[in-house]
Amino acid sequence: DTEVTQTPKHLVMGMTNKKSLKCEQHMGHRAMYWYKQKAKKPPELMFVYSYEKLSINESVPSRFSPECPNSSLLNLHLHALQPEDSALYLCASSQDRKTPLHFGNGTRLTVT
Amino acid sequence: AQSVTQLGSHVSVSEGALVLLRCNYSSSVPPYLFWYVQYPNQGLQLLLKYTSAATLVKGINGFEAEFKKSETSFHLTKPSAHMSDAAEYFCAVSVGGTDKLIFGTGTRLQVFP
Numbered sequence: 001d002t003e004v005t006q007t008p009k010h011l012v013m014g015m016t017n018k019k020s021l022k023c024e025q026h027m028g029h030r031a032m033y034w035y036k037q038k039a040k041k042p043p044e045l046m047f048v049y050s051y052e053k054l055s056i057n058e059s060v061p062s063r064f065s066p067e068c069p070n071s072s073l074l075n076l077h078l079h080a081l082q083p084e085d086s087a088l089y090l091c092a093s094s095q096d097r098k099t100p101l102h103f104g105n106g107t108r109l110t111v112t
Numbered sequence: 113a114q115s116v117t118q119l120g121s122h123v124s125v126s127e128g129a130l131v132l133l134r135c136n137y138s139s140s141v142p143p144y145l146f147w148y149v150q151y152p153n154q155g156l157q158l159l160l161k162y163t164s165a166a167t168l169v170k171g172i173n174g175f176e177a178e179f180k181k182s183e184t185s186f187h188l189t190k191p192s193a194h195m196s197d198a199a200e201y202f203c204a205v206s207v208g209g210t211d212k213l214i215f216g217t218g219t220r221l222q223v224f225p
Contacts, residue, residue: 004155031211033211033213040218041217041218042202042215042216042217042218043156043202043215045212045213045214048211048212050211055211056210056211056212090155090156092155092156094211097144097206097209097210097211098144098163098206100146100158100161101156101158101213102158103148103155103156103157104155105153105154105155106154106155108153
């Protein structure tokens with residue numbers, strides 16, 4: 001069982017929909033991450049929150065909007081996505097730069 | 113800037129054979145290096161990590177890796193492959209002074225009976 005929980009596991013949405021991906025960790029980690037992974041590619045960093053504040057935004061389009069309501073939760077709000085945004089979205093957490101990231105099992109997103 | 117290069121996008125071995133997955137890094141400061149494994153439709157699971165302690169690092173499932181500064185390498189090995197080792201393997205480097213973790217392009221390991 002993973003210590004980082006992501007919901008939903010699968011999501012299909014139209015280009016005009018608004019949806020949210022959710023991530024939760026109870027390990028007391030200070031940093032939480034969103035990665036995007038296309039098929040047969042490595043994960044690509046999107047956002048990093050450190051102590052509930054956005055610390056890294058890798059020039060992600062504004063149709064992706066992250067939110068960190070508290071130290072255990074991380075959301076990714078989706079609006080007006082394109083079919084090329086279809087991918088596996090991975091959430092991760094870590095305590096510090098030396099410690100490894102703990103990943104959730106991801107949300108498989110399909111944009112129609 | 114830190115980066116990692118994985119040589120060989122696909123590696124095939126017979127069950128019981130040695131597994132060698134290659135990773136070379138580029139870093140201007142002592143790096144933190146990691147190997148992750150990803151099974152189909154799952155997230156990434158840590159195999160092992162190097163954070164400037166022992167240069168030979170042992171991980172889970174019988175894997176180990178050796179940090180060689182002179183060769184800027186961090187290759188992953190396992191003496192005897194098992195069918196369950198078939199997966200995608202990613203080498204990653206932590207970018208100094210930040211929370212960024214940068215992944216290599218990955219190596220798909222196939223294990224034949």
